[in-house]
Amino acid sequence: MTDTRWLTAEQLDAWKKLIAVVELLPGALETQLQRDCGLSHFEYFTLAMLSEAPDRTLRMTTLAAHTNATLARLSHVVSRLEKRGLVRREACAQDRRATNAVLTAQGWDAVVAAAPGHVATVRETVIDPLTATDVADLDRIMGRVLEVLDPAHVMGARAATDD
Amino acid sequence: MTDTRWLTAEQLDAWKKLIAVVELLPGALETQLQRDCGLSHFEYFTLAMLSEAPDRTLRMTTLAAHTNATLARLSHVVSRLEKRGLVRREACAQDRRATNAVLTAQGWDAVVAAAPGHVATVRETVIDPLTATDVADLDRIMGRVLEVLDPAHVMGARAATDD
DNA sequence: CGCCAATAGTTGTAGCGTCAAGTATTTGAT
DNA sequence: ATCAAATACTTGACGCTACAACTATTGGCG
Numbered sequence: 001m002t003d004t005r006w007l008t009a010e011q012l013d014a015w016k017k018l019i020a021v022v023e024l025l026p027g028a029l030e031t032q033l034q035r036d037c038g039l040s041h042f043e044y045f046t047l048a049m050l051s052e053a054p055d056r057t058l059r060m061t062t063l064a065a066h067t068n069a070t071l072a073r074l075s076h077v078v079s080r081l082e083k084r085g086l087v088r089r090e091a092c093a094q095d096r097r098a099t100n101a102v103l104t105a106q107g108w109d110a111v112v113a114a115a116p117g118h119v120a121t122v123r124e125t126v127i128d129p130l131t132a133t134d135v136a137d138l139d140r141i142m143g144r145v146l147e148v149l150d151p152a153h154v155m156g157a158r159a160a161t162d163d
Numbered sequence: 164m165t166d167t168r169w170l171t172a173e174q175l176d177a178w179k180k181l182i183a184v185v186e187l188l189p190g191a192l193e194t195q196l197q198r199d200c201g202l203s204h205f206e207y208f209t210l211a212m213l214s215e216a217p218d219r220t221l222r223m224t225t226l227a228a229h230t231n232a233t234l235a236r237l238s239h240v241v242s243r244l245e246k247r248g249l250v251r252r253e254a255c256a257q258d259r260r261a262t263n264a265v266l267t268a269q270g271w272d273a274v275v276a277a278a279p280g281h282v283a284t285v286r287e288t289v290i291d292p293l294t295a296t297d298v299a300d301l302d303r304i305m306g307r308v309l310e311v312l313d314p315a316h317v318m319g320a321r322a323a324t325d326d
Numbered sequence: 327c328g329c330c331a332a333t334a335g336t337t338g339t340a341g342c343g344t345c346a347a348g349t350a351t352t353t354g355a356t
Numbered sequence: 357a358t359c360a361a362a363t364a365c366t367t368g369a370c371g372c373t374a375c376a377a378c379t380a381t382t383g384g385c386g
Binding site: 004005006007010011013014015016017018019020021022023024025026027028068115116119120122123124125126127129130132134135136137138139140141142143144145146147148149150155 | 167168169170173174176177178180181183184185186187188189190191231278279282283285286287288289290292293295297298299300301302303304305306307308309310311312313318319
């Protein structure tokens with residue numbers, strides 16, 4: 001603890017920029033989705049994960065893993081989405097402890113309606129300012145970071161192709 | 164709106180990884196700082212910005228810009244930090260509408276104590292898994308994204324050298 | 327000068343996430 | 357077969373952030 005390995009100037013520059021993006025990007029996505037669709041980014045992400053799942057159905061625990069949420073958080077969010085008619089809860093036949101979250105037709109429509117604006121925002125803020133080389137580099141670098149943050153590759157598994 | 168430009172497979176892969184990092188990284192930083200120092204990442208960042216400022220003092224509005232916070236949020240946070248003796252409020256002589264936030268000696272000690280563990284976490288999760296080339300690429304890519312998200316380069320201005 | 331808009335900040339409220347506690351069910355060990 | 361531990365969620369309370377409303381200055385403009 002006494003001899004800290006500080007960051008070099010180059011590492012510090014890169015780190016500061018990354019942390020700025022990490023702070024600013026969620027807000028940018030949030031603002032657009034909230035304004036145009038009345039959805040938080042997490043709600044959209046949840047619906048998107050369900051939309052890609054077989055039968056548009058996932059067990060709460062699996063959905064929680066894919067969205068990197070605690071079960072408690074997901075339970076609250078699903079309750080709200082349920083009240084809005086976008087998701088439905090179903091008892092799981094195989095394991096009666098479990099609950100399945102199912103995307104309703106209305107929920108599907110909401111994802112389909114939200115996707116184009118969301119993708120446009122993603123393009124504007126991240127993809128379009130980058131060259132093809134940048135995108136490849138970004139993929140490689142984020143992959144390395146994720147080896148540490150999410151070694152099991154659980155987050156965003158089967159992510160929506162339209163995200 | 165009708166003809167959406169979807170993402171290519173390569174763009175989608177990179178995007179999914181970036182969004183995973185954006186979701187997971189704050190939690191990783193938060194957990195370590197909360198556990199070892201009883202500080203949220205935002206509180207740490209706020210103290211770090213003050214620690215780098217002339218006289219360890221910044222006007223609320225300036226500090227809000229550097230930390231990418233609304234004034235309302237910052238006001239609440241500073242109130243809490245004030246109660247803990249880490250920050251002090253001072254009236255601004257030049258402009259009596261304004262309030263200066265000043266880092267106390269105790270606040271300085273808290274930043275100094277928190278920094279090594281925080282840097283270690285940054286290294287473990289981001290820097291050490293990357294090569295020198297990766298770091299340079301990361302810097303370039305995040306720089307391009309920030310041109311969109313923060314064109315005025317306001318966020319993290321004068322960021323702590325020990326962050 | 328006097329007034330009005332803009333700026334700087336605070337405070338209250340409501341919504342979302344975390345944590346702790348509680349229920350129901352299943353698994354596994356004896 | 358039985359009972360304890362683990363699993364799968366749900367719920368309630370508390371803390372933090374965004375939003376809106378409010379006060380106090382300051383800066384312009386006529």
